[in-house]
Amino acid sequence: MRYSLKHVYIILLVVVVSLLVFIVQGLYQQETKYLKQVEFKRIDGYSEGTGNISEVQARINNQDTVRHNYTVQVSLNSVFFTDEIVEVMPDQPFTFKIVLPVEKQFSDLSVEEALHNVSFIIFRDDRPEPIDRIEYKFD
Amino acid sequence: MRRILILLLLMIFSLIGPVEAYVYDHSLDPVGDVNIGTRITDTVSPSPSSEVFLGYQMRFKWWRPGDGVAQLTFAPINLARNEYIDSYTPDTTGTWKIQSLEYIKKKSNQNTNSEKTFNVVQVPEFGPLGLAIPLFLIGLFYTGLRKRML
Numbered sequence: 001m002r003y004s005l006k007h008v009y010i011i012l013l014v015v016v017v018s019l020l021v022f023i024v025q026g027l028y029q030q031e032t033k034y035l036k037q038v039e040f041k042r043i044d045g046y047s048e049g050t051g052n053i054s055e056v057q058a059r060i061n062n063q064d065t066v067r068h069n070y071t072v073q074v075s076l077n078s079v080f081f082t083d084e085i086v087e088v089m090p091d092q093p094f095t096f097k098i099v100l101p102v103e104k105q106f107s108d109l110s111v112e113e114a115l116h117n118v119s120f121i122i123f124r125d126d127r128p129e130p131i132d133r134i135e136y137k138f139d
Numbered sequence: 140m141r142r143i144l145i146l147l148l149l150m151i152f153s154l155i156g157p158v159e160a161y162v163y164d165h166s167l168d169p170v171g172d173v174n175i176g177t178r179i180t181d182t183v184s185p186s187p188s189s190e191v192f193l194g195y196q197m198r199f200k201w202w203r204p205g206d207g208v209a210q211l212t213f214a215p216i217n218l219a220r221n222e223y224i225d226s227y228t229p230d231t232t233g234t235w236k237i238q239s240l241e242y243i244k245k246k247s248n249q250n251t252n253s254e255k256t257f258n259v260v261q262v263p264e265f266g267p268l269g270l271a272i273p274l275f276l277i278g279l280f281y282t283g284l285r286k287r288m289l
Contacts, residue, residue, distance in 0.1 A: 018271070084211055089207050094210070096211050099215055
């Protein structure tokens, strides 16, 4: 009898420890899962051959239960550049990234204007107005 | 008369020749199957026949297995190394696809489509429970042993 009680005690201890691990893991995941629908980021850097560059990105997290089409509209120096339509599934984030030379670029054949501003406007298929927008300025 | 016309047409077509398509070479790092969570870099070199100038960009599309785009990047040409680079960390197992399209002076060049696929695998891991349980059992065994010794 005493022997079986000892076994029950060990099993219960294993169960309690397992539960504790699951609870801690769950709390940690909940913390990391709390994301905004659109997150913007700008990283400035340097590239050999290109000079100063800037990486501007928008990360879209579809928090709905169904898939949606998102449109990312990009303007460079206040001139329309592209509008990319992508289907984003729930729990499968999408990242739009553009890497741009910031300084004026020269070559024997052409000149590229310096970058003054970049703007992102994000639309979702079920809303007429933009869900988010941002403008980065370079001086 | 008809034969002469056909011969003339054939001569004209042979002079024009086939339209030369761009050839893009994707090189992935690391090579072969990769474990989930490993950062993959794709370096694309334009074909030697294509001339590369300022204002050239490559649009990289990283497709998840099945469907859905995970990342879309516009990367400028690196004039010093004459290549385009993009990277991504896959979050799902299966066959991923990288689709690239070159942009010249902010306009897409439809003849420049190219694709590359790679496999993402899951190497089995113990996880937090895999560490907690053996540690707990070792502790239990050690305390039991100490009791017996005392």
